[in-house]
Amino acid sequence: MKYGFIGLGNMATAIIKGMCNSGDFQSNFIYGYNRTKAKTTKLATSYGIQATDSIEELMSHCDVIVLGVKPQMLPDVLPVVRTYLQEKHVIVSIAAGKNITYFQGYLSEVTPIIRVMPNINALIGASTSCYTASEQVPNTQLQLVTTLFETVGTIIEVPEHLFSIFATIGGASPAFTYMYIDALARAAVREGMPKNMALEIAANAVLGSAKMILQSQEHPWSLVDQVCSPGGTTIQGVSSLQSNHFETTIHDAVAAVTDKDRSLSK
Ligand SMILES: NC(=O)C1=CN([C@@H]2O[C@H](COP(=O)(O)OP(=O)(O)OC[C@H]3O[C@@H](n4cnc5c(N)ncnc54)[C@H](OP(=O)(O)O)[C@@H]3O)[C@@H](O)[C@H]2O)C=CC1
């Protein structure tokens, strides 16, 4: 089985890196094509993947075709993909907002299509990804694609009607979390702590808290209560966040991302 990536930006690079480093995929079975050739050359030099000069060349070699371009580039790329489509091909999209029906419209109703939503933490092998597939995808190929994304983190199946909300809380939320960590660190800088020290402490506190939620089986508010000593310090901050609409601010941000994601398939 050979894997071809069209568009070698942040996400495709992270996925290729994960595949090569895992030892589960041979780099000479991975092909790449990018609009700007320098990115293809760089990946070929660093990871030993096969550089190609066109979508036609890439598709003639590969079975699994991963579309790594931005959603707005798909109307340029998909007609070319359609021209060179063969029965052996499975199409994998990581694009925000574009549903299976959208791809079937450009390709055909019987083309096997797998939608995957990874996140940028794939760069360090820590993506929280999900997938959904058209009914034409054989189980063997589905298994290959889930194995591929396991090289950059975890992957679960999610029904397509939940894809937009997954794309927000799985795909986009790392940006929110980076902002939260930076805000904690900046607040510590105001108190005189050096920024690098503050960032390390804030990031580790978030990491530990995430592990606590996953491992303790306790409700998050029960954990909040365990931190808030009666008459103590933390409750002052928790009350402050509540009066400043912490939860509804997050809900609004989640709704904004999800609305935009849904609008991309219209
Ligand atoms: N960034 C993220 O956190 C996440 C992104 N995604 C999805 O991943 C996809 C890629 O995002 P990301 O990696 O961030 O984007 P990038 O802009 O980093 O990468 C897109 C790449 O596509 C290339 N490209 C554009 N047009 C063509 C074309 N016609 N033929 C070949 N290559 C082309 C660009 O080349 P050039 O060098 O010429 O610009 C660029 O290298 C998007 O669909 C996005 O929705 C999904 C989850 C998370």
Ligand SMILES: O=C(O)[C@@H]1CCC=N1
């Ligand atoms: O912002 C975006 O469009 C992409 C999709 C999910 C994360 N980043």
